Amino acid sequence: MPYDPSAFPPFAVTVDLVVLTVRRHALCALAVRRGEPPFQGRWALPGGFVRADEDLSQAAARELAEETGLCAHDPSVPVQDNGAHLEQLATYGDPKRDPRMRVVSVAHLALAPDLPAPRAGGDASNARWAPVEELLQQGGYGRDGEPVAPLAFDHAQILADGVERARSKIEYSSLATAFCPPEFTVGELRRVYEAVWGVALDPRNFHRKVTGTPGFLVPTGGTTTRQGGRPAQLFRAGGATLLNPPMLRPEV
Amino acid sequence: MPYDPSAFPPFAVTVDLVVLTVRRHALCALAVRRGEPPFQGRWALPGGFVRADEDLSQAAARELAEETGLCAHDPSVPVQDNGAHLEQLATYGDPKRDPRMRVVSVAHLALAPDLPAPRAGGDASNARWAPVEELLQQGGYGRDGEPVAPLAFDHAQILADGVERARSKIEYSSLATAFCPPEFTVGELRRVYEAVWGVALDPRNFHRKVTGTPGFLVPTGGTTTRQGGRPAQLFRAGGATLLNPPMLRPEV
DNA sequence: GATCATAGTCGTCTTCCTGACGATAAACAC
DNA sequence: GTGTTTATCGTCAGGAAGACGACTATGATC
Secondary structure, rough: OOOOOOHHHOOOEEEEEEEEEOOOEEEEEEEEEOOOOOOOOOOOOOOOEEOOOOOHHHHHHHHHHEEEEEEEEEEOOOOOEEEEEEEEEEEOOOOOOOOOOEEEEEEEEOOOOOOOOOOOOHHHHEEEEEHHHHHHOOEEEEOOOEOOOOOOOOOOHHHHHHHHHHHHHHHHHHHHHOOOHHHHHHHHHHHHHHHHOHHHHHHHHHHHHHOOOOOOOEEEEEEEEOOOOOOOEEEEOOOOOOOOOOOOOOOO | OOOHHHHHHOEEEEEEEEEEEEOOOOEEEEEEEEOOOOOOOOOOEEEEEOOOOOOOOHHHHHHHHHHHOOOOEOOOOOOOOOOOOOOEEEEOOOOOOOOOOOOOEEEEEOOOOOOOOOOOOOHHHHHEEEEEEHHHOOEEEEOOEEEEEOOOOOOOHHHHHHHHHHHHHHHHEEEEHHHHHHHHHHHHHHHHHHHHHHOOOHHHHHHHHHHHOOOOEEEEEEEEEOOOOOOOOEEOOOOOOOOOOOOOOOOO
Protein backbone atom coordinates (compact mmCIF):
# COMPACT_ATOMS: atom_id res chain seq x y z
CA MET A 1 0.00 0.00 0.00
CA PRO A 2 1.51 3.36 -1.01
CA TYR A 3 2.09 6.12 1.49
CA ASP A 4 -1.08 8.08 1.85
CA PRO A 5 -1.70 10.00 5.08
CA SER A 6 -5.42 9.63 4.62
CA ALA A 7 -5.12 5.85 4.40
CA PHE A 8 -4.89 5.33 8.14
CA PRO A 9 -7.06 6.59 10.95
CA PRO A 10 -5.41 8.78 13.60
CA PHE A 11 -5.06 7.41 17.10
CA ALA A 12 -4.24 8.93 20.43
CA VAL A 13 -1.54 6.95 22.21
CA THR A 14 -1.21 6.98 25.97
CA VAL A 15 0.81 5.18 28.59
CA ASP A 16 -0.89 3.82 31.68
CA LEU A 17 1.07 2.69 34.70
CA VAL A 18 0.58 -0.23 37.03
CA VAL A 19 2.82 0.85 39.91
CA LEU A 20 3.08 -1.86 42.53
CA THR A 21 4.61 -1.84 45.97
CA VAL A 22 4.34 -3.84 49.16
CA ARG A 23 2.91 -2.01 52.16
CA ARG A 24 1.94 -3.54 55.45
CA HIS A 25 2.25 -7.08 54.05
CA ALA A 26 -0.11 -6.33 51.17
CA LEU A 27 0.47 -5.83 47.48
CA CYS A 28 -0.66 -2.30 46.68
CA ALA A 29 -1.06 -0.32 43.49
CA LEU A 30 -1.03 3.39 42.87
CA ALA A 31 -4.43 4.84 41.97
CA VAL A 32 -5.36 8.40 41.10
CA ARG A 33 -8.77 10.01 41.24
CA ARG A 34 -10.08 11.35 37.97
CA GLY A 35 -10.86 15.05 37.95
CA GLU A 36 -12.82 15.18 34.70
CA PRO A 37 -15.30 13.12 32.74
CA PRO A 38 -15.51 10.43 31.72
CA PHE A 39 -15.42 8.47 34.96
CA GLN A 40 -15.09 11.71 36.93
CA GLY A 41 -14.37 11.05 40.58
CA ARG A 42 -13.53 7.40 39.95
CA TRP A 43 -10.17 5.85 40.65
CA ALA A 44 -7.91 5.06 37.73
CA LEU A 45 -4.37 4.11 36.94
CA PRO A 46 -1.96 6.99 36.44
CA GLY A 47 -1.07 7.75 32.84
CA GLY A 48 -1.08 10.29 30.09
CA PHE A 49 -0.50 11.03 26.46
CA VAL A 50 2.72 10.12 24.72
CA ARG A 51 4.36 13.25 23.39
CA ALA A 52 5.25 13.71 19.78
CA ASP A 53 8.99 13.22 20.19
CA GLU A 54 8.95 10.68 22.98
CA ASP A 55 9.64 6.98 23.00
CA LEU A 56 7.10 4.82 24.81
CA SER A 57 9.47 3.93 27.63
CA GLN A 58 10.44 7.58 28.01
CA ALA A 59 6.80 8.53 28.32
CA ALA A 60 6.26 5.84 30.94
CA ALA A 61 9.31 6.98 32.91
CA ARG A 62 8.16 10.57 32.75
CA GLU A 63 4.69 9.72 34.01
CA LEU A 64 6.19 7.61 36.77
CA ALA A 65 8.39 10.47 37.90
CA GLU A 66 5.50 12.92 37.76
CA GLU A 67 3.28 10.74 39.89
CA THR A 68 5.71 9.32 42.39
CA GLY A 69 9.06 11.05 42.11
CA LEU A 70 10.55 7.67 41.31
CA CYS A 71 13.42 7.49 38.89
CA ALA A 72 12.85 4.67 36.45
CA HIS A 73 15.70 2.28 36.29
CA ASP A 74 17.42 0.72 33.36
CA PRO A 75 16.45 -2.95 33.63
CA SER A 76 20.01 -4.02 32.82
CA VAL A 77 21.26 -2.43 36.02
CA PRO A 78 20.44 -3.83 39.45
CA VAL A 79 17.78 -1.92 41.33
CA GLN A 80 19.13 0.52 43.88
CA ASP A 81 18.43 3.85 45.52
CA ASN A 82 14.89 4.92 44.95
CA GLY A 83 14.89 3.71 41.37
CA ALA A 84 12.03 1.51 40.30
CA HIS A 85 11.86 -1.34 37.85
CA LEU A 86 9.89 -0.38 34.77
CA GLU A 87 8.88 -2.60 31.89
CA GLN A 88 6.28 -2.63 29.17
CA LEU A 89 3.24 -4.70 30.07
CA ALA A 90 0.81 -4.85 27.16
CA THR A 91 -1.19 -2.62 24.86
CA TYR A 92 -4.93 -2.10 25.04
CA GLY A 93 -6.79 -0.80 22.03
CA ASP A 94 -10.42 -1.75 22.09
CA PRO A 95 -12.22 0.83 19.92
CA LYS A 96 -14.68 1.54 22.74
CA ARG A 97 -12.29 1.62 25.66
CA ASP A 98 -12.43 5.42 25.78
CA PRO A 99 -15.82 6.94 24.93
CA ARG A 100 -14.26 10.18 23.70
CA MET A 101 -12.04 8.93 20.92
CA ARG A 102 -9.84 6.14 19.69
CA VAL A 103 -7.13 5.70 22.30
CA VAL A 104 -4.48 3.01 22.32
CA SER A 105 -2.82 2.65 25.69
CA VAL A 106 0.58 1.08 26.15
CA ALA A 107 0.49 -0.14 29.74
CA HIS A 108 3.70 -0.36 31.73
CA LEU A 109 4.48 -2.15 34.95
CA ALA A 110 6.56 -0.50 37.66
CA LEU A 111 7.76 -2.16 40.85
CA ALA A 112 8.89 0.07 43.67
CA PRO A 113 9.94 -0.24 47.30
CA ASP A 114 7.55 1.06 49.92
CA LEU A 115 7.37 4.81 49.55
CA PRO A 116 6.15 7.76 51.53
CA ALA A 117 2.74 9.12 50.65
CA PRO A 118 2.07 9.49 46.95
CA ARG A 119 1.53 12.81 45.31
CA ALA A 120 -0.56 13.62 42.27
CA GLY A 121 0.12 17.14 41.27
CA GLY A 122 0.66 17.93 44.92
CA ASP A 123 -2.82 16.86 45.91
CA ALA A 124 -2.56 13.84 48.17
CA SER A 125 -6.30 13.22 48.33
CA ASN A 126 -6.28 12.41 44.63
CA ALA A 127 -3.68 9.69 44.78
CA ARG A 128 -3.31 6.69 47.05
CA TRP A 129 -1.80 3.27 47.47
CA ALA A 130 -4.57 0.71 47.61
CA PRO A 131 -4.38 -3.04 48.06
CA VAL A 132 -4.88 -4.64 44.68
CA GLU A 133 -7.71 -6.88 45.89
CA GLU A 134 -9.57 -3.77 46.95
CA LEU A 135 -9.08 -2.14 43.55
CA LEU A 136 -10.04 -5.29 41.70
CA GLN A 137 -13.17 -6.28 43.57
CA GLN A 138 -16.23 -5.22 41.65
CA GLY A 139 -19.02 -3.44 43.45
CA GLY A 140 -17.96 -4.55 46.90
CA TYR A 141 -17.12 -2.60 50.00
CA GLY A 142 -13.68 -1.48 51.07
CA ARG A 143 -12.18 -1.91 54.51
CA ASP A 144 -13.75 1.36 55.62
CA GLY A 145 -17.21 0.10 54.69
CA GLU A 146 -17.48 2.61 51.89
CA PRO A 147 -18.72 1.22 48.57
CA VAL A 148 -16.00 0.54 46.02
CA ALA A 149 -16.50 1.65 42.45
CA PRO A 150 -14.62 -0.28 39.80
CA LEU A 151 -11.63 1.38 38.20
CA ALA A 152 -12.21 3.68 35.24
CA PHE A 153 -11.93 2.52 31.62
CA ASP A 154 -10.47 -0.96 31.29
CA HIS A 155 -8.02 -0.28 34.09
CA ALA A 156 -9.21 -3.21 36.16
CA GLN A 157 -8.11 -5.52 33.37
CA ILE A 158 -4.80 -3.72 33.02
CA LEU A 159 -4.18 -3.90 36.74
CA ALA A 160 -5.06 -7.58 36.82
CA ASP A 161 -2.66 -8.27 33.97
CA GLY A 162 0.08 -6.31 35.70
CA VAL A 163 -0.41 -8.14 38.97
CA GLU A 164 -0.31 -11.47 37.19
CA ARG A 165 2.87 -10.43 35.39
CA ALA A 166 4.49 -9.48 38.70
CA ARG A 167 3.37 -12.70 40.36
CA SER A 168 4.81 -14.89 37.66
CA LYS A 169 7.94 -12.85 37.05
CA ILE A 170 9.26 -13.01 40.60
CA GLU A 171 9.26 -16.78 40.17
CA TYR A 172 12.06 -16.90 37.67
CA SER A 173 13.75 -13.53 38.07
CA SER A 174 15.24 -11.49 40.87
CA LEU A 175 12.57 -8.82 40.41
CA ALA A 176 11.25 -9.25 43.94
CA THR A 177 14.25 -7.23 45.09
CA ALA A 178 12.73 -4.24 43.28
CA PHE A 179 10.17 -4.13 46.09
CA CYS A 180 12.91 -3.93 48.71
CA PRO A 181 15.10 -1.07 49.88
CA PRO A 182 18.74 -1.15 48.74
CA GLU A 183 19.70 -3.31 51.72
CA PHE A 184 17.29 -5.87 53.04
CA THR A 185 17.11 -9.09 54.99
CA VAL A 186 16.05 -12.54 53.85
CA GLY A 187 12.95 -12.17 55.97
CA GLU A 188 11.98 -8.92 54.29
CA LEU A 189 12.42 -10.52 50.90
CA ARG A 190 10.31 -13.46 52.01
CA ARG A 191 7.53 -11.14 53.13
CA VAL A 192 7.60 -9.60 49.65
CA TYR A 193 7.02 -12.99 48.09
CA GLU A 194 4.30 -13.75 50.61
CA ALA A 195 2.52 -10.46 49.93
CA VAL A 196 2.73 -10.71 46.14
CA TRP A 197 1.68 -14.35 46.00
CA GLY A 198 -0.67 -14.17 48.97
CA VAL A 199 0.72 -17.32 50.54
CA ALA A 200 2.83 -18.28 53.53
CA LEU A 201 6.31 -19.61 52.86
CA ASP A 202 8.48 -21.75 55.09
CA PRO A 203 11.21 -19.41 56.43
CA ARG A 204 13.81 -22.19 56.59
CA ASN A 205 13.35 -23.47 53.05
CA PHE A 206 13.10 -19.94 51.72
CA HIS A 207 16.34 -18.99 53.41
CA ARG A 208 18.11 -22.03 52.00
CA LYS A 209 16.76 -21.33 48.54
CA VAL A 210 17.60 -17.66 48.16
CA THR A 211 21.00 -17.85 49.79
CA GLY A 212 21.82 -20.89 47.68
CA THR A 213 20.87 -19.38 44.33
CA PRO A 214 24.06 -17.95 42.83
CA GLY A 215 23.96 -14.24 42.02
CA PHE A 216 20.63 -13.56 43.70
CA LEU A 217 21.85 -12.03 46.97
CA VAL A 218 25.14 -10.45 48.00
CA PRO A 219 25.80 -10.09 51.74
CA THR A 220 26.80 -6.60 52.75
CA GLY A 221 28.30 -7.71 56.05
CA GLY A 222 25.94 -5.68 58.18
CA THR A 223 23.16 -6.98 60.36
CA THR A 224 20.00 -5.41 61.60
CA THR A 225 16.98 -5.94 63.76
CA ARG A 226 13.96 -4.43 62.15
CA GLN A 227 11.23 -6.86 63.10
CA GLY A 228 12.21 -7.93 66.62
CA GLY A 229 13.92 -11.21 67.18
CA ARG A 230 17.42 -12.22 66.30
CA PRO A 231 19.34 -9.76 64.10
CA ALA A 232 19.46 -10.73 60.45
CA GLN A 233 22.14 -10.43 57.84
CA LEU A 234 21.76 -7.61 55.32
CA PHE A 235 21.94 -8.28 51.60
CA ARG A 236 21.96 -6.36 48.38
CA ALA A 237 20.50 -7.61 45.09
CA GLY A 238 23.10 -9.59 43.16
CA GLY A 239 23.74 -9.21 39.49
CA ALA A 240 21.65 -12.20 38.44
CA THR A 241 18.39 -11.28 36.76
CA LEU A 242 17.25 -14.79 35.86
CA LEU A 243 17.01 -17.28 38.68
CA ASN A 244 18.05 -20.79 37.96
CA PRO A 245 16.47 -22.83 39.36
CA PRO A 246 13.43 -20.61 39.83
CA MET A 247 11.49 -19.89 43.00
CA LEU A 248 8.44 -22.11 43.01
CA ARG A 249 5.05 -20.68 43.78
CA PRO A 250 3.25 -23.17 46.03
CA GLU A 251 0.36 -25.03 44.42
CA VAL A 252 -3.02 -23.45 44.98
CA MET B 1 -6.01 17.47 31.85
CA PRO B 2 -9.28 18.39 30.13
CA TYR B 3 -10.35 16.85 26.86
CA ASP B 4 -8.80 18.79 24.07
CA PRO B 5 -8.24 17.10 20.73
CA SER B 6 -5.32 19.37 20.00
CA ALA B 7 -3.64 18.34 23.24
CA PHE B 8 -2.28 15.09 21.91
CA PRO B 9 -0.30 14.32 18.78
CA PRO B 10 -1.87 11.93 16.27
CA PHE B 11 -0.24 8.55 15.73
CA ALA B 12 -0.59 5.86 13.13
CA VAL B 13 -1.06 2.45 14.73
CA THR B 14 -0.08 -0.74 12.95
CA VAL B 15 0.17 -4.40 13.78
CA ASP B 16 3.25 -6.35 12.74
CA LEU B 17 3.32 -10.12 12.81
CA VAL B 18 6.02 -12.54 13.81
CA VAL B 19 4.67 -15.73 12.27
CA LEU B 20 6.76 -18.73 13.23
CA THR B 21 6.69 -22.29 12.00
CA VAL B 22 9.03 -25.27 11.92
CA ARG B 23 10.14 -26.42 8.48
CA ARG B 24 12.81 -28.96 7.76
CA HIS B 25 13.99 -28.97 11.37
CA ALA B 26 14.48 -25.21 11.38
CA LEU B 27 12.55 -22.42 13.04
CA CYS B 28 11.28 -20.20 10.24
CA ALA B 29 9.50 -16.88 10.12
CA LEU B 30 7.28 -15.36 7.47
CA ALA B 31 8.86 -12.44 5.61
CA VAL B 32 7.40 -10.25 2.88
CA ARG B 33 9.25 -8.12 0.41
CA ARG B 34 8.48 -4.42 0.53
CA GLY B 35 7.13 -2.96 -2.68
CA GLU B 36 7.48 0.71 -1.83
CA PRO B 37 9.84 3.03 -0.01
CA PRO B 38 11.10 3.21 2.56
CA PHE B 39 13.16 0.02 2.53
CA GLN B 40 11.83 -0.84 -0.94
CA GLY B 41 12.83 -4.34 -1.98
CA ARG B 42 13.91 -5.27 1.52
CA TRP B 43 12.35 -8.07 3.54
CA ALA B 44 10.05 -7.14 6.40
CA LEU B 45 7.54 -8.65 8.74
CA PRO B 46 3.96 -8.72 7.48
CA GLY B 47 1.67 -6.11 8.96
CA GLY B 48 -0.58 -3.20 8.30
CA PHE B 49 -2.63 -0.38 9.71
CA VAL B 50 -5.22 -0.94 12.37
CA ARG B 51 -8.60 0.13 11.08
CA ALA B 52 -10.75 2.69 12.80
CA ASP B 53 -13.26 0.24 14.21
CA GLU B 54 -10.97 -2.69 14.86
CA ASP B 55 -9.53 -4.10 18.04
CA LEU B 56 -5.79 -4.79 18.03
CA SER B 57 -6.23 -8.56 18.13
CA GLN B 58 -8.79 -8.37 15.34
CA ALA B 59 -6.37 -6.43 13.21
CA ALA B 60 -3.65 -8.99 13.88
CA ALA B 61 -5.98 -11.87 13.01
CA ARG B 62 -7.05 -10.13 9.83
CA GLU B 63 -3.47 -9.55 8.72
CA LEU B 64 -2.60 -13.15 9.55
CA ALA B 65 -5.46 -14.42 7.43
CA GLU B 66 -4.57 -12.10 4.57
CA GLU B 67 -0.96 -13.24 4.54
CA THR B 68 -1.28 -16.92 5.23
CA GLY B 69 -4.91 -17.99 5.12
CA LEU B 70 -4.54 -19.06 8.72
CA CYS B 71 -7.47 -18.67 11.03
CA ALA B 72 -6.34 -17.20 14.31
CA HIS B 73 -7.38 -19.22 17.25
CA ASP B 74 -8.86 -18.15 20.50
CA PRO B 75 -6.09 -18.85 22.98
CA SER B 76 -8.55 -20.35 25.45
CA VAL B 77 -9.33 -23.16 23.04
CA PRO B 78 -6.79 -25.86 22.21
CA VAL B 79 -5.13 -25.47 18.85
CA GLN B 80 -6.65 -27.55 16.11
CA ASP B 81 -7.35 -27.60 12.39
CA ASN B 82 -5.32 -25.00 10.60
CA GLY B 83 -5.82 -22.48 13.33
CA ALA B 84 -2.76 -20.74 14.64
CA HIS B 85 -1.90 -19.49 18.07
CA LEU B 86 -1.90 -15.69 18.18
CA GLU B 87 -0.87 -13.46 21.05
CA GLN B 88 0.26 -9.92 21.56
CA LEU B 89 4.03 -9.62 21.74
CA ALA B 90 5.05 -6.03 22.49
CA THR B 91 4.64 -2.50 21.19
CA TYR B 92 7.34 -0.52 19.43
CA GLY B 93 7.08 3.23 19.28
CA ASP B 94 10.45 4.85 18.80
CA PRO B 95 9.77 8.26 17.24
CA LYS B 96 12.23 7.50 14.45
CA ARG B 97 11.29 3.92 13.71
CA ASP B 98 9.43 4.95 10.54
CA PRO B 99 10.99 7.84 8.62
CA ARG B 100 7.64 8.91 7.16
CA MET B 101 5.66 9.60 10.28
CA ARG B 102 5.02 8.67 13.88
CA VAL B 103 4.00 5.00 13.83
CA VAL B 104 3.37 2.83 16.85
CA SER B 105 3.39 -0.85 16.01
CA VAL B 106 1.72 -3.45 18.19
CA ALA B 107 3.63 -6.62 17.34
CA HIS B 108 1.91 -9.98 17.60
CA LEU B 109 3.33 -13.47 17.70
CA ALA B 110 1.71 -16.29 15.73
CA LEU B 111 2.72 -19.93 15.87
CA ALA B 112 1.57 -22.18 13.06
CA PRO B 113 2.12 -25.74 11.86
CA ASP B 114 4.15 -26.22 8.70
CA LEU B 115 2.17 -24.75 5.83
CA PRO B 116 2.20 -24.90 2.07
CA ALA B 117 3.87 -22.03 0.27
CA PRO B 118 2.96 -18.59 1.58
CA ARG B 119 1.10 -16.06 -0.45
CA ALA B 120 1.29 -12.30 -0.23
CA GLY B 121 -1.49 -10.87 -2.28
CA GLY B 122 -1.11 -13.87 -4.54
CA ASP B 123 2.49 -13.12 -5.36
CA ALA B 124 4.66 -15.91 -4.03
CA SER B 125 7.96 -14.23 -4.87
CA ASN B 126 7.14 -11.49 -2.40
CA ALA B 127 6.62 -13.76 0.60
CA ARG B 128 8.66 -16.60 1.99
CA TRP B 129 9.45 -18.68 5.01
CA ALA B 130 13.02 -18.03 6.03
CA PRO B 131 15.04 -19.54 8.89
CA VAL B 132 15.16 -17.01 11.68
CA GLU B 133 18.96 -17.09 11.91
CA GLU B 134 19.09 -16.10 8.28
CA LEU B 135 16.71 -13.18 8.84
CA LEU B 136 18.54 -12.05 11.96
CA GLN B 137 22.13 -12.18 10.77
CA GLN B 138 23.32 -8.73 9.85
CA GLY B 139 25.18 -8.22 6.62
CA GLY B 140 26.06 -11.85 6.12
CA TYR B 141 25.35 -14.21 3.27
CA GLY B 142 22.41 -16.57 2.98
CA ARG B 143 22.58 -20.24 2.13
CA ASP B 144 22.44 -19.36 -1.57
CA GLY B 145 25.51 -17.16 -1.27
CA GLU B 146 23.47 -14.05 -1.94
CA PRO B 147 24.12 -11.13 0.43
CA VAL B 148 21.51 -10.74 3.13
CA ALA B 149 20.13 -7.30 3.88
CA PRO B 150 18.81 -6.72 7.38
CA LEU B 151 15.06 -6.57 7.84
CA ALA B 152 13.31 -3.25 7.30
CA PHE B 153 12.52 -0.81 10.11
CA ASP B 154 13.12 -2.29 13.56
CA HIS B 155 11.78 -5.64 12.43
CA ALA B 156 14.95 -7.50 13.34
CA GLN B 157 14.41 -6.47 16.95
CA ILE B 158 10.75 -7.44 16.80
CA LEU B 159 11.60 -10.81 15.29
CA ALA B 160 14.28 -11.43 17.90
CA ASP B 161 11.82 -10.61 20.66
CA GLY B 162 9.22 -12.91 19.14
CA VAL B 163 11.67 -15.78 18.83
CA GLU B 164 12.79 -15.32 22.40
CA ARG B 165 9.16 -15.29 23.55
CA ALA B 166 8.47 -18.51 21.69
CA ARG B 167 11.61 -20.14 23.06
CA SER B 168 10.76 -19.35 26.61
CA LYS B 169 7.05 -19.95 26.35
CA ILE B 170 7.29 -23.54 25.16
CA GLU B 171 9.15 -24.23 28.38
CA TYR B 172 6.22 -23.75 30.66
CA SER B 173 3.23 -24.03 28.36
CA SER B 174 1.90 -26.50 25.83
CA LEU B 175 2.40 -23.98 23.04
CA ALA B 176 4.82 -26.23 21.16
CA THR B 177 1.78 -28.18 19.99
CA ALA B 178 0.76 -25.10 18.00
CA PHE B 179 3.63 -25.96 15.65
CA CYS B 180 2.23 -29.47 15.11
CA PRO B 181 -0.62 -30.75 12.97
CA PRO B 182 -3.78 -31.79 14.83
CA GLU B 183 -2.40 -35.28 15.38
CA PHE B 184 1.28 -35.78 15.96
CA THR B 185 3.78 -38.15 17.50
CA VAL B 186 6.07 -37.62 20.45
CA GLY B 187 9.00 -37.61 18.03
CA GLU B 188 7.46 -34.82 15.98
CA LEU B 189 6.87 -32.77 19.09
CA ARG B 190 10.44 -33.40 20.15
CA ARG B 191 11.72 -32.19 16.82
CA VAL B 192 9.72 -28.99 17.35
CA TYR B 193 11.49 -28.37 20.64
CA GLU B 194 14.82 -29.17 19.06
CA ALA B 195 14.22 -26.76 16.18
CA VAL B 196 12.96 -23.91 18.35
CA TRP B 197 15.68 -24.25 20.95
CA GLY B 198 18.37 -25.33 18.55
CA VAL B 199 19.49 -28.20 20.75
CA ALA B 200 19.34 -32.00 20.71
CA LEU B 201 17.13 -33.66 23.29
CA ASP B 202 17.30 -37.19 24.61
CA PRO B 203 14.37 -39.04 23.01
CA ARG B 204 13.87 -41.31 26.01
CA ASN B 205 13.77 -38.61 28.65
CA PHE B 206 11.64 -36.42 26.41
CA HIS B 207 9.15 -39.21 25.91
CA ARG B 208 8.94 -39.88 29.63
CA LYS B 209 8.51 -36.19 30.36
CA VAL B 210 5.76 -35.30 27.91
CA THR B 211 3.74 -38.46 28.39
CA GLY B 212 4.04 -38.05 32.15
CA THR B 213 2.87 -34.43 32.29
CA PRO B 214 -0.86 -34.51 32.99
CA GLY B 215 -3.04 -32.79 30.40
CA PHE B 216 -0.27 -32.19 27.89
CA LEU B 217 -0.96 -35.02 25.45
CA VAL B 218 -4.02 -37.14 24.77
CA PRO B 219 -3.50 -40.40 22.87
CA THR B 220 -5.82 -40.76 19.91
CA GLY B 221 -5.33 -44.50 19.66
CA GLY B 222 -3.88 -44.40 16.18
CA THR B 223 -0.30 -45.05 15.22
CA THR B 224 1.73 -43.94 12.27
CA THR B 225 5.10 -44.26 10.61
CA ARG B 226 6.10 -40.95 9.20
CA GLN B 227 9.85 -40.95 9.74
CA GLY B 228 10.79 -44.57 9.13
CA GLY B 229 11.38 -46.87 12.04
CA ARG B 230 8.89 -48.27 14.48
CA PRO B 231 5.38 -46.80 14.26
CA ALA B 232 4.62 -44.20 16.89
CA GLN B 233 1.49 -43.44 18.87
CA LEU B 234 -0.52 -40.43 17.73
CA PHE B 235 -1.52 -37.73 20.18
CA ARG B 236 -3.61 -34.62 20.27
CA ALA B 237 -2.90 -31.57 22.41
CA GLY B 238 -4.49 -31.96 25.81
CA GLY B 239 -6.40 -29.25 27.57
CA ALA B 240 -3.53 -28.13 29.79
CA THR B 241 -2.03 -24.80 28.79
CA LEU B 242 0.43 -24.48 31.64
CA LEU B 243 2.89 -27.30 32.11
CA ASN B 244 3.70 -28.25 35.64
CA PRO B 245 6.49 -29.12 36.01
CA PRO B 246 7.83 -27.24 33.01
CA MET B 247 10.01 -28.57 30.22
CA LEU B 248 13.57 -27.55 30.93
CA ARG B 249 15.68 -25.98 28.25
CA PRO B 250 19.18 -27.48 28.51
CA GLU B 251 21.85 -25.17 29.87
CA VAL B 252 23.96 -23.16 27.44
C1' DG C 1 17.89 -11.83 85.96
C1' DA C 2 14.65 -15.61 84.49
C1' DT C 3 11.27 -16.47 81.31
C1' DC C 4 8.88 -15.85 77.10
C1' DA C 5 7.93 -14.43 72.43
C1' DT C 6 9.85 -13.45 68.01
C1' DA C 7 12.89 -14.07 64.09
C1' DG C 8 16.85 -15.90 61.94
C1' DT C 9 19.81 -19.79 60.62
C1' DC C 10 21.53 -24.56 60.15
C1' DG C 11 20.49 -29.63 59.50
C1' DT C 12 18.10 -33.90 58.40
C1' DC C 13 15.07 -36.87 55.97
C1' DT C 14 12.11 -38.25 52.37
C1' DT C 15 10.25 -37.67 47.91
C1' DC C 16 10.27 -36.29 43.34
C1' DC C 17 12.46 -34.92 39.02
C1' DT C 18 16.03 -35.12 35.86
C1' DG C 19 20.00 -36.53 33.07
C1' DA C 20 22.66 -40.42 31.43
C1' DC C 21 22.17 -44.46 29.25
C1' DG C 22 21.16 -49.73 28.59
C1' DA C 23 17.72 -52.65 26.45
C1' DT C 24 13.85 -54.02 23.73
C1' DA C 25 10.28 -53.39 19.92
C1' DA C 26 8.59 -52.66 15.33
C1' DA C 27 8.94 -50.93 11.04
C1' DC C 28 11.86 -50.55 6.27
C1' DA C 29 15.91 -51.44 2.93
C1' DC C 30 19.02 -54.65 1.16
C1' DG D 1 18.40 -62.55 7.81
C1' DT D 2 21.14 -58.25 8.68
C1' DG D 3 21.44 -53.63 9.33
C1' DT D 4 19.25 -49.13 10.13
C1' DT D 5 15.99 -46.19 12.03
C1' DT D 6 12.76 -44.65 15.32
C1' DA D 7 9.85 -45.61 19.39
C1' DT D 8 9.33 -47.00 24.05
C1' DC D 9 10.44 -48.98 28.66
C1' DG D 10 13.60 -49.44 32.59
C1' DT D 11 17.37 -48.47 35.79
C1' DC D 12 20.37 -45.71 38.47
C1' DA D 13 22.65 -41.72 40.56
C1' DG D 14 22.46 -36.80 41.80
C1' DG D 15 20.02 -32.72 42.93
C1' DA D 16 16.14 -29.86 44.49
C1' DA D 17 12.29 -29.13 47.42
C1' DG D 18 8.80 -29.86 51.17
C1' DA D 19 8.29 -31.03 56.06
C1' DC D 20 10.08 -30.09 60.16
C1' DG D 21 13.47 -30.44 64.37
C1' DA D 22 16.96 -27.77 66.70
C1' DC D 23 19.58 -23.96 68.04
C1' DT D 24 20.71 -18.83 68.28
C1' DA D 25 20.16 -14.04 69.31
C1' DT D 26 17.50 -10.27 70.18
C1' DG D 27 13.63 -7.54 72.93
C1' DA D 28 9.61 -7.67 76.19
C1' DT D 29 7.67 -8.94 80.60
C1' DC D 30 7.55 -10.28 85.12
